[in-house]
Structures are given as C-alpha cells and as structure tokens.
Amino acid sequence: MNQDRPGGQKPMNSYVISDLEVCGLEDSKFIELPKAYTHGSIPVHTENIPKQSEIRKWPYLSEVRLPEIEADVGLLIGANCSSAMEPWHVINSRNGGPYAVKTAIGWVVNGPIRKELSEKEKPPHCSVNRITVTEIEKLLVQQYNTDFPERNYDDKEEMSQEDKQFMQLVKKTTTFENGHYSIGLPLRNHKLPMPKNRCMAEQRLASLRRKFRKDPGFYEDYKCFMDNVIEKGYAVRVPDDQLNRADARVSYIPHHGVYHPKKRKIRVVFDCAVPFKTSL
Numbered sequence: 001m002n003q004d005r006p007g008g009q010k011p012m013n014s015y016v017i018s019d020l021e022v023c024g025l026e027d028s029k030f031i032e033l034p035k036a037y038t039h040g041s042i043p044v045h046t047e048n049i050p051k052q053s054e055i056r057k058w059p060y061l062s063e064v065r066l067p068e069i070e071a072d073v074g075l076l077i078g079a080n081c082s083s084a085m086e087p088w089h090v091i092n093s094r095n096g097g098p099y100a101v102k103t104a105i106g107w108v109v110n111g112p113i114r115k116e117l118s119e120k121e122k123p124p125h126c127s128v129n130r131i132t133v134t135e136i137e138k139l140l141v142q143q144y145n146t147d148f149p150e151r152n153y154d155d156k157e158e159m160s161q162e163d164k165q166f167m168q169l170v171k172k173t174t175t176f177e178n179g180h181y182s183i184g185l186p187l188r189n190h191k192l193p194m195p196k197n198r199c200m201a202e203q204r205l206a207s208l209r210r211k212f213r214k215d216p217g218f219y220e221d222y223k224c225f226m227d228n229v230i231e232k233g234y235a236v237r238v239p240d241d242q243l244n245r246a247d248a249r250v251s252y253i254p255h256h257g258v259y260h261p262k263k264r265k266i267r268v269v270f271d272c273a274v275p276f277k278t279s280l
Contacts, residue, residue, distance in 0.1 A: 024105045044073045050109045192246035196230040197276040201252035221266040
C-alpha cells in the first residue's frame with residue numbers, strides 16, 4: 001500500500017486483517033470493523049489520552065467514565081466505521097473547557113485537557129537515525145572480528161534468563177492427561193499474593209443477576225453455555241471447604257455474555273485481564 005506524506009507517496013508493506021470486532025469495556029455489544037491494515041508503529045503516545053483524574057476539575061463532565069488501561073495504542077478506528085463514531089450523547093463545553101461524546105464503545109473527550117507548557121517547560125525532542133546506527137554497529141563488529149579472528153563475534157540470538165526459566169518450568173510441569181497437554185502457570189514469583197478482588201467479582205455478579213431477571217432468554221442461553229463448559233470439564237465447582245479461603249492465593253475471574261452480531265449465539269467471556277485497583 002502507499003502512504004501519503006507531505007513529500008509524496010511512500011510504498012510500504014502491510015497486512016490486511018479482516019473480521020475484527022470491538023466493544024466497550026462495560027458493554028457486550030460488538031461492532032464489526034471494516035478491513036484493517038497493519039503498520040509498523042502508530043504515531044500516538046499514551047500521554048495524549050485524557051485520564052479520569054484530569055477531567056474531575058470540570059463538574060459538568062461528572063458522568064464521563066474513562067477507564068485507564070496500561071497498554072500502548074494498538075488500533076486506530078477511522079471514519080469509515082461510522083457505527084463506532086456515532087454520537088449517542090454529547091456534553092457541550094463550558095467556559096472554554098473540553099466537551100465529551102458518548103459512542104457505542106465508550107466516551108471520547110476533546111478540547112483543552114492539560115495546561116499548555118511554556119517553551120522552557122516543554123520536554124526536549126530528539127530523533128535518531130536507526131539506519132546510521134545500524135551501519136556503525138556493523139562496522140564495529142567487522143573491526144572486532146578483524147582484530148580478534150580467534151573469537152569472531154556471533155550474531156546468533158540467545159535466550160534470556162527469563163526465557164531459560166520459562167523453558168525449565170515447561171519441562172518440569174508439562175503433563176499429558178486425558179489426551180491433552182497441561183503446563184503450569186509461568187509465574188515469576190510463585191509466592192506472590194493475589195489481589196483481594198472478591199468484592200469486584202461480587203459486583204459484576206450482581207449486575208449479571210439483574211440482566212438475567214430482565215431477560216429470561218439471555219439467562220437460558222447463558223445457563224446452557226455454562227452447563228456445557230462444566231460438563232466438558234473446562235470448569236469445576238469450588239469445594240465448600242475452600243469458599244472462604246484467606247491465604248492470598250485466590251483470584252476471582254468475572255465473566256459476561258456476548259452475542260454474535262449476526263447470529264443469535266451467545267459466548268461467555270472470562271475477563272482474566274480485568275483490572276483491580278493497581279493490579280491486573
């Protein structure tokens with residue numbers, strides 16, 4: 001594909017990805033995206049993303065919720081996906097402040113969020129020509145091999161210490177049971193205490209219970225899916241004597257149901273990456 005730049009078009013290698021779907025963090029309605037194209041990097045920094053703590057100084061934005069996720073920007077949705085951009089609710093700006101737009105996948109805040117920095121306060125910017133650096137590294141390696149031919153520098157990639165620890169864990173914990181391979185969780189610290197997130201799981205469960213009461217069909221589909229999961233042994237009931245464990249070795253995983261946008265088929269999603277306070 002060709003990338004338009006101020007100096008003209010520049011050809012670049014890219015992959016086409018189809019069947020991508022997105023939804024809000026607290027929603028179960030998925031939106032199908034048009035064809036997406038891969039790019040080596042996205043020129044957006046996480047510092048450009050508004051935070052919940054930054055919009056609190058504008059009381060008229062009190063209903064806006066901006067979940068914070070510790071991740072880089074990995075997807076840009078363009079105007080060709082109008083269903084993701086369609087405004088459901090707009091909060092107009094006041095006294096020169098920002099305004100907010102609620103869409104199907106969450107809130108979008110635009111306008112002046114942070115105080116503009118003066119020239120002296122702005123962080124310095126620098127650019128690095130990686131091609132030049134790479135050439136210098138090659139010259140250094142060639143010079144090193146010329147001066148010390150008995151110990152030629154080898155560009156072979158080696159495993160890191162964490163890679164070696166992971167491979168050792170795989171060898172020690174891999175088992176073959178009932179036609180399936182099982183590998184132990186690759187925890188860096190096996191004594192690391194789990195976050196006490198039961199209250200979060202109970203809140204999500206209460207919300208799910210309300211949905212069941214409002215929609216009996218949703219309840220029946222959900223129950224059928226979970227019965228199948230338990231029947232196949234993918235999940236087992238917690239023994240009664242372990243329901244109130246307090247040894248910091250328990251983590252509760254909430255789940256919710258989503259329907260395929262084109263088929264009346266439910267899928268229960270286990271939210272293993274749900275954030276709790278400062279932990280994942």
